[in-house]
Amino acid sequence: MDMEEYAKRSIVEKKPKTETIEKLSDIILYYKDIGNEKARLLAKAVIEEVETTLEIDNDLTDYYKTNIHMGEFGVGSRGKGDFYVHSKIAEIIRNTDCQSLVNPTAQDDGGVVKVDDTYYITTAIDGIHSRLSDYPFLAGFHTARATLRDVCVMGANPVAIISDIHLADDGDISKLLDFTAGICAVSELTGVPLVAGSTLRIGGDMVLGSRLVGGVGAVGSSKNIPQARSNAKAGDVILMTEGCGGGTITTTAIYNNYPEVIDKTLNVQFIKASQLLNDYERIENIHAMTDITNGGLIGDCNEINKTTGLGIHLNYDKIKNLIDPSVLEMLDTLDIDALGVSIDSLMIIVDGQAKDEILELLTKNNIKCDVIGQITNTSKTIIEYEDKCEELTPKFREAAYTPIKKVVDNLYDENYDENIKIIDKATLSAINKKNKVVKHIKERKL
Known part of the structure; x- marks a missing residue:
């Protein structure tokens, strides 16, 4: 519980100070066994500090207010809202005079x-x-x-x-x-x-x-x-290793009472597979690698599409066969889209002529792997089922994998187009502040 936030809201909303002290004291006593007198002293001190900060009027201590909340816009939920905000963070980095080979803009x-x-x-x-x-x-x-x-x-x-x-x-x-x-x-x-x-x-x-x-x-x-994603080429073959899940699958197991699945996630197979490939003699034939985490295959494929301008064609049955059976059974039972959550597989984009040798290398080291698709020039991700093909596009959030996420999925009205205009303005404000501060410090010559 954030006491500072509670006090700030109460002051801004012009709640009586005595009422705020009493309520904040009760909240403090819920968490701490310190007695009424000390709780009231702490509550008063919090309010005093907050009142002082609200008197400050300074560009450095203020920021552009969007009035769009993290949860409302899906930030951290690995959907299109989250991806958009990450692109804005990348924009600030791109507008910074300091270079690197690969940074969040990619x-x-x-x-x-x-x-x-x-x-x-x-x-x-x-x-x-x-x-x-x-x-x-x-x-x-x-x-x-x-x-x-x-x-x-x-x-x-x-x-x-x-x-x-x-x-x-x-x-x-x-x-x-x-x-x-x-x-x-x-x-x-x-x-x-x-x-x-x-x-x-x-x-x-x-x-x-x-x-x-x-x-x-x-x-x-x-x-x-x-091996950045931008190195992928049309005609490349996409390989995927078996996925047993990580933090997301562990969370799904805990909050849906599948304790037996937790043990499946405790391995370092992915890292061993990556190290094998990094030591591969003809590494130039491995054009890119990524982990299937950020919103699952839906999220990662969307990021590859945007970064490269290329397309992806996937085979659903091949993908399904590379998800640990107990993990897949849990996801199916809970009606969670396996393509929309982090399964912690390794996606390897390779020159078609090298695929058999790479598959053999991984199999020989007890790492299950198969071809799941190829890179195309369509700029879209298409997934092929037994009886149809569909375009795979990111949703507003990743697949809901806990009971509370299923509720949150329907909690907010989506005003995506209007919200991004406001977020764009906030991004520009942050860039301008950065430029102003850098200029000021340089001019001081300190």
């Missing part, structure tokens, strides 16, 4: 810079799955695995892991330890060390509760040009 899995004409350095970061806060070991495991995966698919070998953990004021310290142990389990299984990190409280003293958030990052290096 909507790729990781970013890449070149160092002294010899090495390519790849970085990636992934956030904790929001519904794994009460399952810190699983949160750490899957976040670490995800960030290593993002480095691997760019053609780099991961060399280090970093961690950033934020735990709310009433969170049990053991969550920090279990989260770290989850990261270190992946570290030990892959031989990539956890080398640095940060540990903080969410909102300092202002946020009550036990919510755990944060992220895990990874750094990798290679001597090869990164």
Whole structure:
């Protein structure tokens, strides 16, 4: 519970201060056993701080208000709203005078810079799955695995892991330890060390509760040009490895009571497959790799279409056969579209002449893999079923995989076209602020 936000809303809405103090004191006592007097002192201090901040009138402390909320626009839900906001973040980066080989403008899995004409350095970061806060070991495991995966698919070998953990004021310290142990389990299984990190409280003293958030990052290096999605070519063959799921499938299993599926997600097969391919002698025949995570195949194919201008033709039966049977059974039983959730498979886009050799390499190492389609020049993703073909387009959100997501799917009215105009203005405002501050600091010559 965000005390600062509660106090700010109450003040803006001109609620009586005595009423705000009483209600905030009750909320504090719900979380903390500190007695009425101390709760009231804390409530008063929160209100005093917030009142002070509301008196500040400064461009640096203000920002353009869209009045469009994260959940309302589907940010973080791996649908078209989320993809659009990420494109706006990329726009700010594109309007920054600082260069890299691959950055978020490519909507790729990781970013890449070149160092002294010899090495390519790849970085990636992934956030904790929001519904794994009460399952810190699983949160750490899957976040670490995800960030290593993002480095691997760019053609780099991961060399280090970093961690950033934020735990709310009433969170049990053991969550920090279990989260770290989850990261270190992946570290030990892959031989990539956890080398640095940060540990903080969410909102300092202002946020009550036990919510755990944060992220895990990874750094990798290679001597090869990164395998960005933009390298895909018409006529390329698309391979996919077996998917057992990660954080999303674990969350689905927990909140729908399929505990037996959780164990299926605990593996590092994806990373081993990526490392095998990164060491492949004719790596130039592997044009691109990506993990099937952001909104499932629907999301990833859409990003490839936008980045390359090319199309994709997929075979549904081949895809279905590469999803772990227990995972697929759970998704089918719960009526969750397997194409719209993260199944953590590896998608490999290769020169057609190399596909048999690559399939043999993976099979020999006990990694299940098959051809699921090809790259076309249609600029669309088409999926082929036994009796029909359909265009695969991103929905507003990824497939709803928990009971609350099924409700949220129908909670908001979609004003997508109007909202993007407002978000465009907010993006321009942020770029202008950045330019103004940079100019001001340069002119000071400090």
